[in-house]
Amino acid sequence: MNNSIASVPFPKNEPIRSYEPNSEEKKSVLKTYNKLKQSNIEVPMWINGKSVKSSKTHNMSPPHNHKHSLGKYYLAEKKHVELAIKSALNAKEKWSNMPWEERAAIFLKAAELIAGPYRDKINAATMLAQSKTIFQAEVDAACELIDFLKFNIHSMQHIYSQQPKSDSGVWNRLTYRPLEGFVYAITPFNFTAISGNLPGSAAMMGNTVVWKPSDHQIFSAKIVIDVFKEAGLPDGVINAVYGDPEMITDVILKSKYFSGIHFTGSTTVFKDLWKKIGAKIDNFISYPRIVGETGGKDFIIAHRSAKIDELVTAIIRGGFEFQGQKCSAASRIYIPKSMSKKVFSKLKKQISTIKMGSPENFKNFMTAVIHENSFDKLSRVIKKVKKDRDAKILVGGGYNKSKGYFIEPTIITTSNPKYFTMEKELFGPIVTIYTFDDSKWDKVLNLVDETSEYALTGAIFCQDRYILEESVKKLENCAGNFYINDKCTGAVVGQQPFGGARGSGTNDKAGSYLNLLRWVSPRLIKEVFVPPRDYKYPFMG
Numbered sequence: 001m002n003n004s005i006a007s008v009p010f011p012k013n014e015p016i017r018s019y020e021p022n023s024e025e026k027k028s029v030l031k032t033y034n035k036l037k038q039s040n041i042e043v044p045m046w047i048n049g050k051s052v053k054s055s056k057t058h059n060m061s062p063p064h065n066h067k068h069s070l071g072k073y074y075l076a077e078k079k080h081v082e083l084a085i086k087s088a089l090n091a092k093e094k095w096s097n098m099p100w101e102e103r104a105a106i107f108l109k110a111a112e113l114i115a116g117p118y119r120d121k122i123n124a125a126t127m128l129a130q131s132k133t134i135f136q137a138e139v140d141a142a143c144e145l146i147d148f149l150k151f152n153i154h155s156m157q158h159i160y161s162q163q164p165k166s167d168s169g170v171w172n173r174l175t176y177r178p179l180e181g182f183v184y185a186i187t188p189f190n191f192t193a194i195s196g197n198l199p200g201s202a203a204m205m206g207n208t209v210v211w212k213p214s215d216h217q218i219f220s221a222k223i224v225i226d227v228f229k230e231a232g233l234p235d236g237v238i239n240a241v242y243g244d245p246e247m248i249t250d251v252i253l254k255s256k257y258f259s260g261i262h263f264t265g266s267t268t269v270f271k272d273l274w275k276k277i278g279a280k281i282d283n284f285i286s287y288p289r290i291v292g293e294t295g296g297k298d299f300i301i302a303h304r305s306a307k308i309d310e311l312v313t314a315i316i317r318g319g320f321e322f323q324g325q326k327c328s329a330a331s332r333i334y335i336p337k338s339m340s341k342k343v344f345s346k347l348k349k350q351i352s353t354i355k356m357g358s359p360e361n362f363k364n365f366m367t368a369v370i371h372e373n374s375f376d377k378l379s380r381v382i383k384k385v386k387k388d389r390d391a392k393i394l395v396g397g398g399y400n401k402s403k404g405y406f407i408e409p410t411i412i413t414t415s416n417p418k419y420f421t422m423e424k425e426l427f428g429p430i431v432t433i434y435t436f437d438d439s440k441w442d443k444v445l446n447l448v449d450e451t452s453e454y455a456l457t458g459a460i461f462c463q464d465r466y467i468l469e470e471s472v473k474k475l476e477n478c479a480g481n482f483y484i485n486d487k488c489t490g491a492v493v494g495q496q497p498f499g500g501a502r503g504s505g506t507n508d509k510a511g512s513y514l515n516l517l518r519w520v521s522p523r524l525i526k527e528v529f530v531p532p533r534d535y536k537y538p539f540m541g
């Protein structure tokens with residue numbers, strides 16, 4: 001019996017641990033790091049609650065030490081994807097009928113497990129799999145994932161309590177059904193939190209899910225799965241398959257019960273998925289929900305009234321933390337000529353102090369980029385810039401892949417505001433600066449607006465309130481997350497709901513009620529207590 005209307009715990013953001021020298025938390029996470037480094041694990045697929053192996057495997061290695069093996073994971077064949085779909089569909093009825101408080105309890109427990117016994121493991125695995133420093137791992141794998149889980153559960157309750165009004169004699173009720181069928185979640189390499197959130201948010205709203213993590217995050221995705229298991233997620237609610245994304249997607253889209261996609265990754269892949277879904281629209285029993293958070297070419301624009309030290313810190317942190325591999329990373333910068341000399345000199349000085357290497361060494365601010373393809377692409381960009389006439393390298397420009405995929409923090413300056421590094425997402429530690437005439441502020445605002453296909457994040461540094469007010473208006477459509485006198489990265493769940501428009505995605509704001517609404521299909525129930533007994537209306541009298 002459940003004769004009560006439960007209230008979920010009010011969410012608070014998870015406090016970030018600082019991992020100071022000689023702290024117990026530092027020792028403890030390093031101990032786990034070293035243990036996981038030698039673990040040589042096998043990661044089977046996770047289908048209907050069971051570990052499933054196949055005949056094909058891939059190796060996993062840390063990007064900062066690519067010759068070292070962390071173990072291997074199993075690749076799906078067509079039959080495994082079909083099994084994952086079947087298992088999601090079989091689990092659906094029981095899961096969607098489970099009282100929402102019970103579902104909430106599972107995900108709240110998952111959050112507490114990450115905050116407590118799994119914290120070191122999920123952080124250490126993220127340091128190894130994605131080469132994050134401890135701070136970047138802590139804000140992602142621990143804090144953001146905990147926040148996603150807790151805030152989403154709170155939003156879930158909020159959504160369920162939204163009800164229509166009822167006139168006298170009538171009772172209108174809205175029920176929030178999960179989508180009919182199953183949801184397909186595809187996650188990127190760069191955030192362990194996203195890997196838990198995309199399948200998790202759809203599942204908490206009563207859906208069952210087939211999840212395909214990125215090949216380059218499977219080592220830490222495994223910890224997410226361990227947490228969900230230990231939290232008591234029933235078999236088949238989330239099913240993880242790994243490997244060839246095109247084959248997996250083709251099998252998924254053959255099912256008429258495909259009801260939605262929860263995607264985060266690059267714009268090209270998302271556009272391709274959208275086209276494939278469109279081409280198969282007659283195949284599905286419903287119009288699938290298409291939710292995608294995609295690429296960015298995020299900007300910082302400085303007015304001559306900006307404070308130089310604040311601007312320089314924002315460029316370095318926003319551009320180079322996690323090697324610039326954040327969708328929100330600052331990568332095109334607009335600064336007025338009057339301050340360029342000072343900004344350049346401070347950037348040079350400060351960047352020369354940046355240490356790069358393994359995340360095991362806490363002095364390192366940067367580590368390696370994710371894989372060889374990314375390394376090769378970024379080093380090609382640097383080679384081209386070195387040859388081009390309209391750009392030059394102000395700082396950095398070095399690269400080395402002998403041990404890990406290391407690219408130096410690199411700043412390019414260009415006289416061409418449409419230079420390709422001002423337009424294209426590079427997803428690495430490369431930042432381009434365009435210097436403008438102080439008197440051309442309005443023109444440069446237009447440039448910011450027109451220069452790339454994306455509209456994810458952007459920041460303005462300015463102390464003049466008139467200019468600020470006008471500029472924020474003019475830049476209205478350039479960014480889904482806009483920052484004033486702050487770097488353009490580091491959105492916090494519950495505080496800065498995250499997502500962008502234009503080529504950056506469907507802007508459904510992960511970690512907020514707006515996103516969760518995409519995973520329900522409301523049903524209105526109207527009940528009339530004393531129905532009319534004569535078809536004639538009074539006006540006919």
Ligand code: NAD
Pocket residue numbers: 186187188189190191194212213214215245246249264265266267269272273293294295296326327328425427456498499500504505
């Ligand atoms: P990616 O697009 O290469 O891969 C993302 C996921 O899509 C992976 O699981 C991958 O295996 C899968 N995939 C690749 N090709 C596919 C295909 N043809 N069909 C189906 N699935 C396919 O991206 P990535 O390198 O993992 O991540 C970086 C990208 O993600 C960047 O563009 C970044 O801006 C974006 N990103 C955006 C956000 C956001 O919130 N807007 C957050 C994180 C990352």
